Amino acid sequence: MRARSYIEELASNGRYHFCSSEAFQAISGSQAAVRAQLRRLKEQGLIAKPARSFYVIVPPEYRRLGCLPPEQFVHQLMQVWEEPYYLGLLSAAERHGAAHQRPQGCQVMVRKNRAELWCGEVRVEFIARGDLEKMPVATVNTQRGVLRYATPEVTALELVGYPKHAGGLSNVATVVGELAEGLDAGKLLEVARLSPMSWSQRLGYLLELVGREQLAKPLQPFVEEQAKSYAPLRRAGAIAPAKRSAKWKLIINAEVEPDA
Numbered sequence: 150m151r152a153r154s155y156i157e158e159l160a161s162n163g164r165y166h167f168c169s170s171e172a173f174q175a176i177s178g179s180q181a182a183v184r185a186q187l188r189r190l191k192e193q194g195l196i197a198k199p200a201r202s203f204y205v206i207v208p209p210e211y212r213r214l215g216c217l218p219p220e221q222f223v224h225q226l227m228q229v230w231e232e233p234y235y236l237g238l239l240s241a242a243e244r245h246g247a248a249h250q251r252p253q254g255c256q257v258m259v260r261k262n263r264a265e266l267w268c269g270e271v272r273v274e275f276i277a278r279g280d281l282e283k284m285p286v287a288t289v290n291t292q293r294g295v296l297r298y299a300t301p302e303v304t305a306l307e308l309v310g311y312p313k314h315a316g317g318l319s320n321v322a323t324v325v326g327e328l329a330e331g332l333d334a335g336k337l338l339e340v341a342r343l344s345p346m347s348w349s350q351r352l353g354y355l356l357e358l359v360g361r362e363q364l365a366k367p368l369q370p371f372v373e374e375q376a377k378s379y380a381p382l383r384r385a386g387a388i389a390p391a392k393r394s395a396k397w398k399l400i401i402n403a404e405v406e407p408d409a
Contacts, residue, residue, distance in 0.1 A: 152176050152186035156196060156206050165217060165293050166225045169202040199268035203229055215269020219255035221293040223273065227257075234259050235286045236298035237276065237307050238315050239324070244289070245301045247327035256314060258284075258299070258307070276314055278307070283343050285336075301331040302340040309351040310344065318355075318383060322407035325352070326359035334367045341368060347380035354382065354397045359407055372397055 150158075155175050159167060169184075176183045187204065190196045196204050197216040203226055205217045216222075220236075227234040236244065239252035254265070254272030260282075263275040278284075286297045299307065305328050308321045315321050341349040349368050356365035376398040381391075383403035391402040 150176055152183065152190055153195070156190065160206050160208075163293075165206040165208075166222055167204050167206075168229060169204070172204070197268050199266050199271070199273070200226060205268075214271055216271040217293070219271055219273050220296055221291055223255060223257055224291075224294055224296050227259075232259055233282050234297060235281065235284070236296065237278075237304065238299075238311060239308075241299040241304040242308065242324050242328060244287075244298050245304060245328055245331050247324045274314070276311060280343070285340065300336070300340075301328050302333065302337045304328060305332060305337065306340055306344050306348045306352055309355060310348045312383075318403055319406045319408075322355045322359055322405050325355050326361065326407055329356070329359070329361045329364055332361075332364055334364050337364065338367045338371060341371060346372070346376050347384075350376055350380045350397045350399045351382055354394055354399050354401075355405065358405060369396060 152172070155172065156167075159165070172187060173180050173183055176186060178186070187196065191198060194207060194212045194215065197207050198204050199216060199222060205222045207215070207217060211217055223234070223236070234257050235241070236256065237258040238256040240256040243251060254274045256274050256276060258278045258281050259275050260277065260279055262277045265275060266273040284303045285300045286303070287300055289296050289298065305325050308315050308324060312318050312321050315324065341352075349372050353365045353368040353372060356362070379393060379398045379400050381400045381402050382405070391400050393400055
């Protein structure tokens with residue numbers, strides 16, 4: 150079998166990814182010859198290579214991207230890597246209807262830091278969260294399989310935990326306000342108990358700032374009982390002089406201006 154016939158057969162069976170090792174077994178010739186065939190297909194835009202030894206088949210509608218959209222191959226890549234994952238932060242927020250600022254790349258939570266991937270115009274950013282397997286996730290069917298992504302409650306807490314990956318605190322406040330319609334106060338508290346305390350302190354403050362006091366209310370006694378010290382609203386910001394919120398045990402060391 151030639152490489153072109155191989156990818157056509159995969160696509161006809163609804164599969165749009167393969168590994169080098171699979172291609173070596175299926176395509177006639179030495180490994181060097183198979184690599185040469187795959188390289189020619191890549192030059193023609195018929196396949197792309199998001200990661201080492203991992204290829205995707207690129208249908209005509211995505212040739213301008215030079216790759217499949219990340220939502221159509223991230224799950225399969227994570228399976229090859231044997232890596233737990235879920236889409237998080239702005240990528241998850243967009244899934245939940247909070248599309249105020251679209252992420253510039255697909256944001257994927259993993260256990261350890263990984264270098265970002267570029268494939269044509271497609272960017273995949275990996276953000277480390279060592280305990281991600283404890284987090285509740287949702288799944289959705291895509292054209293190429295399934296996709297895991299953070300629940301609204303996990304998303305809201307992670308946005309305040311990783312503001313540099315979410316456009317800064319003002320954008321975080323805006324997105325949290327948009328997420329609020331889909332947040333469940335009880336589930337939010339459950340996820341808060343699995344997350345760093347400072348995230349609850351910051352999220353409670355931001356929820357009140359955007360007029361979502363009812364969602365913030367269950368977090369307040371939790372913070373009151375469990376927070377051992379004051380946390381800065383902006384982790385890397387100057388501390389003194391700064392206002393303090395006794396309610397949230399928070400040092401207000403940053404101006405937050407959510408969009409209306």
